[in-house]
Amino acid sequence: MKQKNKFEMTFNKTFFVLLFLCSFAMQNTQAQNVEDIVNKANKVFKYNGDDRINVVNMDIKNKNGKVVMNRELVLIRKNDASGLGQKWYSYFKKPADIRKMVFMVWKNTKKDDDRWIYLPAMDLVKRLAGSDKRSSFVGSQFVYEDVTGRLPKLDTHELIKTTDDYYEVKSTPKNTSAVEFSYFYTWIDKKTFVPTKRVYYDKNGDKQREYRVDKVEKIQNYDTITAFSMTNIQTGESTYVNYIDIKYNVGIPDNIFTETYLRRVPRKWVSYNKK
Amino acid sequence: MKTLLFYCFLYQLIMLSCWQIQAQEKTEKTEDFKFSDLPIEWQGFIDSRHGPRLQSDPYQSNSFSLSETRLQLQLDHWTDASEIKLKTDFIYDSQQGKFLINLREANLFLTPSKWFDVKIGRQILTWGKGDMLFVNDLFPKDWQSFFIGRELEYLKSYSDAVKLTVYLPWFEFNTVYVPAFNSDVFPTGKRLSFFNPFQNAFVGNSNPINITKQNTWFKNNEIHWRARKNVKGFDLALYGYYGYWKSPAGLDLQNGNLTFPKLSVHGLSFEGNLFKGITSFEAGYYHSIDDANGEDFSVRNSQWIFLLGYTRDLKNDLSFGIQYYAEMVVKYNNMINTLPTGAAKPNRLRDMITLRLTKLLVKQKLKLSLFSYYSISDNDAYLRPNVSYKLTDAWKIEAGGNLFMGENDTTFWNQFQNNNNIYVGLKRSF
Structure with a gap:
């Protein structure tokens, strides 16, 4: 009897230790999982290929859905050889008053981004402070950070739900004073890891902006978002974007992301789709 | 022509x-x-703007300092290794009662190699780190356009030049050769009145200043150069210039004309992302070649110029920029000792603070901005308020002012006080 008790006690102890270890491990894998999911989604969202070039067509709509403004630009992006740093070059074609303007960003992971703008009428290269990434991008519902992508390390992520098709992830900013939202939810496609929907909430828990993917295409074997929109839930205004003529791994040279090429527009790339 | x-x-x-x-x-x-x-792009705008003076000017007969409608047409033709640009302004200037054609840019840009490129012809050139202040940028400025309320792009006037850029592995080197000196477009009295220290009197459209032209090809030439490098996001540059003062800085004692004495400039600049904003520094040494010792009162003295700037974006589309600017006469004692009797004694230091505030509202369609210069040494100021609204992508309306004020009638900004103006404009881009 005593013997049995001793055995039971040992068993119980072992069982609980195992259970504890198991739960710890499970917790750990879940934590691992959500980071993995977010990182994978981030790669698919903004880092496909070594470089990419495409035309951006942007319709800015009022609350009645009428197109009130249109922007067209050529967007060139190149990933740094390692890490999450990137360089972005955008050449504006529309509207007419900013045609030929160039906007360049060095997305840095450890310090503020470096940003330049080139105004050809004055031959003026102007540096812009990289600290404010949350203001509107050329009057659209997108902010600058939506264009170049928000680094996952700026938020803490929580896997809220896993459905048959999606991972539903809640992301809360670590530094709330730098952003206008309190948290956001992202729906990530389980198969492709494309973030297909994202909703931003304000501090009252009300919906602020909603990002929605309208079309995903396989381009050079990369799952690529080719049509998407952002709606300001509170005002009803929205911006619809189409990515046209997308090309990956075209061999964009590093040197075009320099002040030199703000003035000396790389025609070969900026007009890549005109040939 | x-x-x-x-x-x-x-x-x-x-x-x-x-x-x-x-x-x-x-x-x-x-x-x-x-x-x-077609490998041709064309674009342009029609802009009509009108600006009355806010007070009657005893030295000017016209109550408007600006009243004009212009059509700008730009044509570009390019290949992978070359670009031709032609930009022409067709202007009906009702202030002057004249029709004008102004060729703003006409150049050929050749980029045959990644090691160099060359731009030949009429072109707009800019470098340096100042915001509406210039230290090492000795390319022509059109101050008259700036003071009467034309669009900001007209602050930069054109150069007829050859610009060669060489890309070396460790830095970029630019040289600009201007065969016939291009001066600033400065007030002469015809449209704007100001104080002429050489005459010790205000100048207006009945007594504009006379200037000795110095634009003989290959004789009155200018050379600009710059060596530039980006080190981990920080822009570093060295500059040089050999030519003439860009606005009249000398007096011909024979005929009383104003002249552009010889000038050389050497300087440097730094700019980077620091303290949550863009921090910049620029310095230049202006060597007045014709008066190296500073003993000739009829030629402007050599001076040091320093500029320190900081700009930052705050939240909600609000940004500000602040600059400190100082000009310091090098041989001040020589200058004081050789002043003509009765002439006002200038300060050794002229310094200034500028402040820029810009706020965007209504989906960035409404822009409110104020740029102000305040001179500490002269106790005078120049304010440039501006409001613009984009009705659509194509249409923009705008209103603004140019307000000069100060204590003493003859200080740099306050001498323009009779030209205080407000203006309105309507622009259609296409």
Whole structure:
């Protein structure tokens, strides 16, 4: 009897230790999982290929859905050889008053981004402070950070739900004073890891902006978002974007992301789709 | 002017033939020829703006300092290794009662190699780190346009020049050669009145200043150079200039004309992302060659110029920029000792603070901005408020002012006080 008790006690102890270890491990894998999911989604969202070039067509709509403004630009992006740093070059074609303007960003992971703008009428290269990434991008519902992508390390992520098709992830900013939202939810496609929907909430828990993917295409074997929109839930205004003529791994040279090429527009790339 | 028009004509002929050749090639290849497929881009705007003075000016007969409508047309033709640009302004200037054609840019830009490129012809050139203040940028500025309320792009006037850029592995080197000196466009009295220290009197449209032209080709030339490098996001540059003061800085004692004495400038600049904003520094040494010792009162003295700047974006589309600017006479004692009797004694230091505030509202369609200069040493100021609203992508309305004020009638900004103006403008871009 005593013997049995001793055995039971040992068993119980072992069982609980195992259970504890198991739960710890499970917790750990879940934590691992959500980071993995977010990182994978981030790669698919903004880092496909070594470089990419495409035309951006942007319709800015009022609350009645009428197109009130249109922007067209050529967007060139190149990933740094390692890490999450990137360089972005955008050449504006529309509207007419900013045609030929160039906007360049060095997305840095450890310090503020470096940003330049080139105004050809004055031959003026102007540096812009990289600290404010949350203001509107050329009057659209997108902010600058939506264009170049928000680094996952700026938020803490929580896997809220896993459905048959999606991972539903809640992301809360670590530094709330730098952003206008309190948290956001992202729906990530389980198969492709494309973030297909994202909703931003304000501090009252009300919906602020909603990002929605309208079309995903396989381009050079990369799952690529080719049509998407952002709606300001509170005002009803929205911006619809189409990515046209997308090309990956075209061999964009590093040197075009320099002040030199703000003035000396790389025609070969900026007009890549005109040939 | 005739030669210019001839070149315009020639250029347009070339463009036209390019067009036809390209069009033929296209139509041969494919049936569905589209205008937009042509390797020519054109764009432009129509802008009408009018600005009355806020007070009557005893030295000017016209109560408007600005009243004009202009059409700007720009044509570009390019290949992978070259670009031709032609930008022309057709202006009806009702303030002057004249029709004008102003060729703003007409240049050929060749980029045959990644090691160098060259731009030949009439071009707009800018470098340096100042915001509406210039230290090492000795390219011509049109201060008159700036003071009467034309669009900001007109602050930069053109140079007829050759610009060569060489890309070396460790830095970039630019040289600009201007065969015939291009001065600033400065007030002469014809449109804006100001104080002429050489005459010790205000100058207006009844007594504009006389200037000795110094634009003989290959004789009155200027050279600008810059060596530039980006080190981990920080822009570093060295600059040089050999030419003439860009605005009159000398007096011809024989005929009383104002002149552009010889000038050389050497300087440096730094700019980077620091303290949550863009921090910049620029310095230049202006060596007045014709008066190296500073003993000739009829030629402006050598001086040091320093500029320190900081700009930052705050939240909600609000940004600000602040600059400190200082000019310091090098041989001040010599200057004081050789002043003509009765002449006002200038300060050794002229320094200034500028402040820029910009706020965007209504989906960035409404822009409120204020740029102000305040001179600490002179106790005078120049304020440039501006409001613009984009009705659509194409249409923009704008209103603003140019307000000069100060204590003493003869200080740099306050001498323009009779020209205080407000203006309105309407622009259609296409």
